[in-house]
Amino acid sequence: MVTVKAWCRVDLAGGTLDIWPLGLFHPQARTVNVAVDVAVTVELQPLPGGYRVRQGESVVEAGSAGELARQPDAALLGVAAAALDLPPFAAALASESPRGGGLGGSSAILIAFLAAAEVAFDRPRLPPDRQVALAHDLEARLMGLPTGIQDHYPAILGGALEIRPQPGGERVRRLAVDLDALGESLVVVYSGQSHFSAGNNWQIVRRRLEAEPEVTAHFEGIAAAAAELAPALEAGDLPRVGELMSREWSHRRLLAEGISTPVLEELLRAAAEAGAWGGKACGAGGGGCVAILTPPDRRTAVAAALERAGGRVLRARPVGTGLEIASD
Amino acid sequence: MVTVKAWCRVDLAGGTLDIWPLGLFHPQARTVNVAVDVAVTVELQPLPGGYRVRQGESVVEAGSAGELARQPDAALLGVAAAALDLPPFAAALASESPRGGGLGGSSAILIAFLAAAEVAFDRPRLPPDRQVALAHDLEARLMGLPTGIQDHYPAILGGALEIRPQPGGERVRRLAVDLDALGESLVVVYSGQSHFSAGNNWQIVRRRLEAEPEVTAHFEGIAAAAAELAPALEAGDLPRVGELMSREWSHRRLLAEGISTPVLEELLRAAAEAGAWGGKACGAGGGGCVAILTPPDRRTAVAAALERAGGRVLRARPVGTGLEIASD
Numbered sequence: 001m002v003t004v005k006a007w008c009r010v011d012l013a014g015g016t017l018d019i020w021p022l023g024l025f026h027p028q029a030r031t032v033n034v035a036v037d038v039a040v041t042v043e044l045q046p047l048p049g050g051y052r053v054r055q056g057e058s059v060v061e062a063g064s065a066g067e068l069a070r071q072p073d074a075a076l077l078g079v080a081a082a083a084l085d086l087p088p089f090a091a092a093l094a095s096e097s098p099r100g101g102g103l104g105g106s107s108a109i110l111i112a113f114l115a116a117a118e119v120a121f122d123r124p125r126l127p128p129d130r131q132v133a134l135a136h137d138l139e140a141r142l143m144g145l146p147t148g149i150q151d152h153y154p155a156i157l158g159g160a161l162e163i164r165p166q167p168g169g170e171r172v173r174r175l176a177v178d179l180d181a182l183g184e185s186l187v188v189v190y191s192g193q194s195h196f197s198a199g200n201n202w203q204i205v206r207r208r209l210e211a212e213p214e215v216t217a218h219f220e221g222i223a224a225a226a227a228e229l230a231p232a233l234e235a236g237d238l239p240r241v242g243e244l245m246s247r248e249w250s251h252r253r254l255l256a257e258g259i260s261t262p263v264l265e266e267l268l269r270a271a272a273e274a275g276a277w278g279g280k281a282c283g284a285g286g287g288g289c290v291a292i293l294t295p296p297d298r299r300t301a302v303a304a305a306l307e308r309a310g311g312r313v314l315r316a317r318p319v320g321t322g323l324e325i326a327s328d
Numbered sequence: 329m330v331t332v333k334a335w336c337r338v339d340l341a342g343g344t345l346d347i348w349p350l351g352l353f354h355p356q357a358r359t360v361n362v363a364v365d366v367a368v369t370v371e372l373q374p375l376p377g378g379y380r381v382r383q384g385e386s387v388v389e390a391g392s393a394g395e396l397a398r399q400p401d402a403a404l405l406g407v408a409a410a411a412l413d414l415p416p417f418a419a420a421l422a423s424e425s426p427r428g429g430g431l432g433g434s435s436a437i438l439i440a441f442l443a444a445a446e447v448a449f450d451r452p453r454l455p456p457d458r459q460v461a462l463a464h465d466l467e468a469r470l471m472g473l474p475t476g477i478q479d480h481y482p483a484i485l486g487g488a489l490e491i492r493p494q495p496g497g498e499r500v501r502r503l504a505v506d507l508d509a510l511g512e513s514l515v516v517v518y519s520g521q522s523h524f525s526a527g528n529n530w531q532i533v534r535r536r537l538e539a540e541p542e543v544t545a546h547f548e549g550i551a552a553a554a555a556e557l558a559p560a561l562e563a564g565d566l567p568r569v570g571e572l573m574s575r576e577w578s579h580r581r582l583l584a585e586g587i588s589t590p591v592l593e594e595l596l597r598a599a600a601e602a603g604a605w606g607g608k609a610c611g612a613g614g615g616g617c618v619a620i621l622t623p624p625d626r627r628t629a630v631a632a633a634l635e636r637a638g639g640r641v642l643r644a645r646p647v648g649t650g651l652e653i654a655s656d
Contacts, residue, residue, distance in 0.1 A: 020348065020468075021465065021468035021469070021473075021474055021475075025472055083494075126496075133497055134497075137349065137352055137494075137497075140352050141349070141353060144353055145349075145537060146348075146349055146537070147349075166411075166465075167465035167466045167469060168454075168458060168461050168462035169458070169461055169462075169465075202537065206534065206537075209472070209473060209474070209530065209534075211472055
């Protein structure tokens with residue numbers, strides 16, 4: 001049995017620009033995010049005779065990888081198993097992220113699964129950039145849509161990262177950040193609304209590719225905020241980071257209908273009233289989680305205000321370590 | 329002075345599926361093409377004080393790479409120079425391909441330029457897959473649209489190639505083909521209509537990403553034809569290759585309005601009447617060149633029929649060698 005644990009992430013600024021080729025159009029484009037201790041776990045072992053995927057109450061069984069790929073609850077693993085020609089296995093999946101939470105949980109599960117499969121089936125270990133390319137292509141194949149790369153790097157590497165789309169391939173830089181100090185100020189709250197990122201994202205990608213002026217201008221604003229956020233984060237200027245998250249959100253919420261929702265705006269308003277520096281919805285928005293930065297001495301008050309506004313505050317501390325692999 | 333010569337290509341089947349992520353949606357997807365001796369040439373030398381790009385009558389001068397990128401006649405080189413932070417240079421470009429010919433000439437020029445810049449400015453030499461990724465990203469940045477990878481590999485490698493999009497990155501295979509025999513049967517004719525591939529391609533990509541059933545079915549047909557064509561080409565079964573090119577075109581022409589034009593159809597009809605095995609438009613269609621396969625003993629008659637139908641037959645013999653670099 002191989003067990004792999006990987007982290008979800010909170011994106012601080014610049015998401016969606018990680019979907020090719022959008023980031024190439026904005027020279028300042030980058031995605032800044034941080035791994036948090038919202039874990040996903042994959043347990044994997046060979047199982048002669050058939051494929052079985054268990055997650056909570058759901059158990060999916062299939063005679064082939066292709067059949068597995070046609071089961072909604074196990075489709076991503078099935079697509080991966082078919083593409084990699086993996087022999088039968090039993091996999092148990094667990095995620096601490098709320099479903100549709102916007103924390104990149106499903107990509108983290110895929111990354112953990114791919115790493116587990118390398119060990120369980122004695123396949124060559126891919127370096128991070130090839131593993132990310134593989135995972136992101138498998139997701140594109142499953143969804144039939146362009147997908148991004150920002151969820152996979154934190155799952156593999158941990159820590160605070162800057163992911164810059166560049167001609168010829170992304171440059172990934174680990175930011176020198178005091179993660180404990182960031183953790184004192186970071187509050188992640190689940191809105192109770194599940195989201196579906198692919199549909200939202202495609203509408204936005206399409207409008208940017210068609211060069212709609214308003215969408216293009218908002219992406220320029222998102223890229224600029226992300227470019228300012230990375231050095232502010234490294235300088236430990238968290239009030240400024242919070243302000244830039246809010247500025248990023250002021251553009252992002254206008255990219256398409258449905259990214260902003262009344263529940264998300266109410267959470268952001270409640271946090272601001274309780275003294276937070278700023279915040280934004282995680283991932284594609286439209287529900288999911290909200291990330292808030294607050295002065296440490298306002299943290300308890302902000303969390304209470306978020307709960308009163310209907311949110312559920314998650315344990316989500318930044319973590320600097322990457323993927324954990326254990327086998328027995 | 330560094331001089332680099334690269335080849336244009338004739339695509340036999342499966343184009344457009346090389347535009348990410350389309351090929352991932354069709355498991356049989358591949359692009360089969362062949363380098364032909366329609367050459368492009370780039371001469372490059374450092375030029376202290378400013379950038380100068382000459383192509384035929386056109387001379388563009390600029391004080392910076394960014395300024396060069398804003399000049400339509402030198403934009404792609406300017407985008408490349410800006411992204412790679414290249415110092416000032418003089419470049420002379422030449423292409424034997426008709427403008428808008430659908431033979432991948434502008435990508436071949438970019439590949440030749442990137443190789444020349446590596447030598448002229450003592451930059452590390454990228455392996456083919458990284459060079460292709462770089463070139464294709466630069467083109468996406470310039471056009472603001474997704475772009476493909478099928479034009480770049482023949483320019484670098486020469487020969488007949490099969491380019492398969494796979495999760496994690498394309499697999500490129502050199503096909504074992506008797507290029508002389510293929511040359512006896514291949515006729516490439518210019519329609520006299522210039523085309524613009526990016527606009528055509530984007531409409532098609534968009535419709536496939538939105539899973540329009542008709543477009544999806546035609547891509548499935550294109551992928552299937554390409555999958556059959558590669559082994560037929562390796563077996564030297566050129567009548568079958570011609571038939572598969574025609575079958576590919578029967579799907580491709582229906583992907584969008586404007587891919588098929590009366591002039592293109594007239595050329596294909598004239599060739600068939602003169603005894604050709606089959607054929608299709610090159611690249612994105614909408615004009616440009618048509619590639620025909622014909623029995624060698626019908627070659628003269630087919631060429632004459634194509635000229636009578638208004639086409640201009642090009643010298644375009646398959647070549648097995650790749651990029652040529654000379655410096656003095």
